[in-house]
Amino acid sequence: xxxxxxxxxxxxxxxxxxxxxxxxxxxxxxxxxxxxxxxxxxxxxxxxxxxxxxxxxxxxxxxxxxxxxxxxxxxxxxxxxxxxxxxxxxxxxxxxxxxxxxxxxxxxxxxxxxxxxxxxxxxxxxxxxxxxxxxxxxxxxxxxxxxxxxxxxxxxxxxxxxxxxxxxxxxxxxxxxxxxxxxxxxxxxxxxxxxxxxxxxxxxxxxxxxxxxxxxxxxxxxxxxxxxxxxxxxxxxxxxxxxxxxxxxxxxxxxxxxxxxxxxxxxxxxxxxxxxxxxxxxxxxxxxxxxxxxxxxxxxxxxxxxxxxx
Amino acid sequence: xxxxxxxxxxxxxxxxxxxxxxxxxxxxxxxxxxxxxxxxxxxxxxxxxxxxxxxxxxxxxxxxxxxxxxxxxxxxxxxxxxxxxxxxxxxxxxxxxxxxxxxxxxxxxxxxxxxxxxxxxxxxxxxxxxxxxxxxxxxxxxxxxxxxxxxxxxxxxxxxxxxxxxxxxxxxxxxxxxxxxxxxxxxxxxxxxxxxxxxxxxxxxxxxxxxxxxxxxxxxxxxxxxxxxxxxxxxxxxxxxxxxxxxxxxxxxxxxxxxxxxxxxxxxxxxxxxxxxxxxxxxxxxxxxxxxxxxxxxxxxxxxxxxxxxxxxxxxxxxxxxxxxxxxxxx
Ligand SMILES: Nc1ncnc2c1ncn2[C@@H]1O[C@H](COP(=O)(O)OP(=O)(O)OP(=O)(O)O)[C@@H](O)[C@H]1O
Ligand code: SF4
Ligand SMILES: [Mg+2]
Numbered sequence: 001x002x003x004x005x006x007x008x009x010x011x012x013x014x015x016x017x018x019x020x021x022x023x024x025x026x027x028x029x030x031x032x033x034x035x036x037x038x039x040x041x042x043x044x045x046x047x048x049x050x051x052x053x054x055x056x057x058x059x060x061x062x063x064x065x066x067x068x069x070x071x072x073x074x075x076x077x078x079x080x081x082x083x084x085x086x087x088x089x090x091x092x093x094x095x096x097x098x099x100x101x102x103x104x105x106x107x108x109x110x111x112x113x114x115x116x117x118x119x120x121x122x123x124x125x126x127x128x129x130x131x132x133x134x135x136x137x138x139x140x141x142x143x144x145x146x147x148x149x150x151x152x153x154x155x156x157x158x159x160x161x162x163x164x165x166x167x168x169x170x171x172x173x174x175x176x177x178x179x180x181x182x183x184x185x186x187x188x189x190x191x192x193x194x195x196x197x198x199x200x201x202x203x204x205x206x207x208x209x210x211x212x213x214x215x216x217x218x219x220x221x222x223x224x225x226x227x228x229x230x231x232x233x234x235x236x237x238x239x240x241x242x243x244x245x246x247x248x249x250x251x252x253x254x255x256x257x258x259x260x261x262x263x264x265x266x267x268x269x270x271x272x273x274x275x276x277x278x279x280x281x282x283x284x285x286x287x288x289x290x291x292x293x294x295x296x297x298x299x300x301x302x303x304x305x306x307x308x309x310x
Numbered sequence: 311x312x313x314x315x316x317x318x319x320x321x322x323x324x325x326x327x328x329x330x331x332x333x334x335x336x337x338x339x340x341x342x343x344x345x346x347x348x349x350x351x352x353x354x355x356x357x358x359x360x361x362x363x364x365x366x367x368x369x370x371x372x373x374x375x376x377x378x379x380x381x382x383x384x385x386x387x388x389x390x391x392x393x394x395x396x397x398x399x400x401x402x403x404x405x406x407x408x409x410x411x412x413x414x415x416x417x418x419x420x421x422x423x424x425x426x427x428x429x430x431x432x433x434x435x436x437x438x439x440x441x442x443x444x445x446x447x448x449x450x451x452x453x454x455x456x457x458x459x460x461x462x463x464x465x466x467x468x469x470x471x472x473x474x475x476x477x478x479x480x481x482x483x484x485x486x487x488x489x490x491x492x493x494x495x496x497x498x499x500x501x502x503x504x505x506x507x508x509x510x511x512x513x514x515x516x517x518x519x520x521x522x523x524x525x526x527x528x529x530x531x532x533x534x535x536x537x538x539x540x541x542x543x544x545x546x547x548x549x550x551x552x553x554x555x556x557x558x559x560x561x562x563x564x565x566x567x568x569x570x571x572x573x574x575x576x577x578x579x580x581x582x583x584x585x586x587x588x589x590x591x592x593x594x595x596x597x598x599x600x601x602x603x604x605x606x607x608x609x610x611x612x613x614x615x616x617x618x619x620x621x622x623x624x625x626x627x628x629x630x631x632x633x634x635x636x637x638x639x640x641x
Contacts, residue, residue: 202412206475208367209407210427211399220426224417299417300462 008292012285017070019281023274024066028059032268053079053270066274075275080267086275089260094279096166097245097256103176104241108183113230115184116191117223123196131188138185143244147178147251164253175252179244183237187230195226224298231295235288242284311342314485314518315364320378322359325371329590333359335542336378343485346512346519348529350565351539352586357522360539361488363388364520365405366395382486400427404479408491410471414463420474421459428481446477449514450507469500476507480515487511488520493528505531526569530554535622538562541586541597548623558625560602596628604629 050056054065069075075086119131141149154174155163161173198204199222207221249258257276264272296302322334334356341347349357362368364380366387380387382403387395399405407413415423424446425439434442440459447455450473463471472492479487489508493501509532512519523529529536529550536553538546538561546559557563564582584601587593596602596609609628617630 202407202409203415205367205407206413206478207415209365209399209405210430210478211396211401212426212430213396216426216430220418221415225415300419301416301464 008289012282012289015285016278016282020066020070020274020278021063023277024063025059027268027270027273028062030268055270069271069274070278075271075278078264078269078272080263080269080272086271089272090257090275090279093255093257093260096254097249097258100166100172100175100179100245100249100254100256101241103172104179104245105183105238107176107180108187108237108241109230109234111180112184112187113191113223113227115188117195117218117226119188119192120195120199120226121218128192132192135185135188138181139189141181143178143182144247144251146181147174147248150174150178151251166252166254166256175248175254178251179241179248182244183241186233186237190230190233191226194229195222198222198226201225228295228298231291231298234294235291238287238291239284242280311345313340314343314345314383315341316379316381317360317364318379318381320360320363320380321376322356322363322368322373323376324373331589332592333373333542333589334363335592337539337542337544338378339537339544339547341486341518341520343518344512344516346508346521346532346534348521348523348533348536349539349544350523350526350529350536352524354589355539355586356542357524357539358490361405361490361520361522364488365399365403366390366392367399367405397431400479400484401431401482402484403486403488404482404484406472406475406479406487406489406492409495410468410475411495413475414471416463419460419462420466423463424459424474424478424481427478431482442481443477446481447474449480449511450474450477452477468496469503472496472500472504473507476504476511480511480517483515484517486518486520488522490522491524492521494523494525501528508532526565538565541592542589543597543626545598545627546623546625548620548625552620552623556619556623558619558630559598559627560604560629561598564601596626 047056054062057065073087077083077085078089081089115131115134119128122128151163151174154160162168162171163174165171166175204217204221207217212221245256246258246261248254249256250262257280260272261276263269264276317340318338320334320337321332324331324333337356337360339347349360351357359368359373363375364382364387368375375388378388382398385394385398387398390398414420421440421443424443425436428434428439428442429436443459444455447458452458452470452473458466463474466474476492492508493504496504505528508519508521511517512532519532521528521533533550535547535549537544538553538559540561546553546557546562548556553562554566557566561582564580567580568582569579582601587597587600593599593610594613595611596605596614599605599609602609606628614626614628615631615633616624616626618624619630
């Protein structure tokens with residue numbers, strides 16, 4: 001087990017390095033620099049600024065400096081907000097984004113599974129059709145469209161929920177709903193089909209032949225097996241939710257990481273782009289690692305460690 | 311011997327898109343305590359449906375028990391409420407299915423699956439349940455049972471898994487064990503071992519067994535009585551001797567001729583030509599008519615009445631019935 005974890009950890013570091021490298025060169029491939037907007041600074045000032053941020057060095061040297069900043073986890077100050085370091089921005093914005101992401105994934109997973117199980121149990125019944133209609137809508141409507149609709153109806157027209165910001169649980173409802181509906185729909189459909197398949201398995205018949213209570217058959221015998229495909233796509237959904245938070249935060253004026261991330265790209269704020277990308281890729285890779293561990297715990301046939309021998 | 315189970319006129323159909331499949335069309339038989347009854351017949355003749363009806367495990371819909379009674383001891387199972395039926399399943403009547411590779415849940419330990427029925431139906435402590443599980447694994451011949459409890463099904467071979475499934479079925483000490491093709495998925499040497507296990511279990515526990523199979527070799531080994539099914543009906547029933555040496559139904563004879571036997575010199579195997587009738591609209595007369603070498607005019611029109619050849623041997627074939635000629639004459 002420890003051997004597996006160490007191996008996975010090294011792979012994670014490798015993945016993050018590759019992402020970081022790609023980001024670095026892509027970022028420098030975008031035309032423009034932090035200082036050449038329509039600002040009328042004179043050339044000397046410009047040169048000084050560039051020297052300060054090492055932008056006058058050859059790209060390869062910049063790359064090494066950048067790798068060092070990753071190794072020390074210190075990305076330096078933002079170019080656009082020189083009084084703040086990238087770490088400051090992350091420390092302020094990430095907890096809020098994380099909160100939005102976690103609430104979203106919880107809502108999506110729990111409601112998706114419940115919807116999927118109900119649909120499978122009432123196969124071809126009204127609940128099934130209703131659940132699957134919701135699911136199809138949820139999958140086909142992009143989250144930014146849904147966000148706009150939700151704001152228009154639930155905030156502006158009916159005035160039930162606040163339209164923006166992130167200051168109370170009530171404020172969390174609309175952004176979470178907008179972001180969670182898509183993943184929830186995917187999970188619901190997957191749970192339903194996987195549950196329907198599991199329910200025809202022989203071991204379910206065996207469980208019924210033992211005279212077990214129906215809820216026990218469903219939860220203990222069926223659901224555990226049916227959830228495996230759901231766990232597998234959790235990684236992909238996490239990535240989607242992560243990028244989704246940027247859009248949703250922008251729409252709902254939530255002071256998370258999304259704002260800094262988008263601004264930093266528009267303004268070529270190199271340290272912020274690099275810092276957030278590295279941080280987010282590490283976060284995502286780590287989440288995928290957790291998903292793999294969960295999968296191994298669910299399915300004993302997957303060996304993460306050496307064979308126990310019969 | 312005391313009667314344990316009495317099935318009368320059982321009829322089961324499935325409503326499918328193609329129409330109503332009459333899978334079981336009036337099956338009657340008895341089973342006594344400690345006895346082994348084999349039900350044999352070709353694929354699709356309704357063996358599994360009959361067995362599942364006794365357990366009330368017919369998927370509803372599309373399935374429906376349309377007629378008949380199933381008397382188990384003092385209880386009528388067909389009309390028994392589901393919550394009471396649950397107390398019979400796994401406790402008084404247990405069932406074993408064909409494929410041991412899929413009959414166990416891959417994500418739960420063997421110990422967990424062995425004891426969960428016991429825990430549900432009795433008030434034993436976890437420790438007692440575990441002890442009972444160890445006892446049973448030992449009974450079915452699994453070495454080091456204590457250590458095996460924490461293993462998962464994939465860590466066992468097919469034969470071992472079938473032993474576990476059998477142990478699981480026996481854990482609440484049932485009076486009736488229904489085994490639906492318990493050896494079909496296993497290779498021949500393992501098959502023999504499992505059959506020996508059934509024999510030994512019966513000696514030690516006195517459980518009655520309904521053994522479903524299409525393998526007459528299996529039947530020859532452990533059955534006391536044999537019921538031959540064809541197109542949803544039991545067409546001949548008798549003791550093992552009566553079926554093997556004095557069978558009267560052309561279908562039974564055909565079955566016996568189609569398997570190798572040590573007691574016959576000319577070892578030629580004769581398969582039965584043709585296929586069973588479509589159960590969407592089963593024929594009014596004898597369902598074997600189209601394939602029967604002895605078929606007469608009456609066979610096609612009227613279903614043969616039951617003829618008692620001995621106190622244990624019954625057959626449904628016009629050849630055994632002197633009324634056939636009278637019926638023909640009157641038509
Ligand atoms: N769930 C179901 N839906 C529709 N038809 C069914 C269903 N279960 C069984 N049947 C039909 O009932 C008939 C009898 O099936 P059954 O499973 O009892 O056959 P069997 O004698 O056990 O055959 P085998 O040796 O292949 O197991 C078949 O014609 C089958 O098509
Ligand atoms: S009733 Fe007629 S067709 Fe049927 S088995 Fe007997 S002889 Fe053959
Ligand atoms: Mg069958």
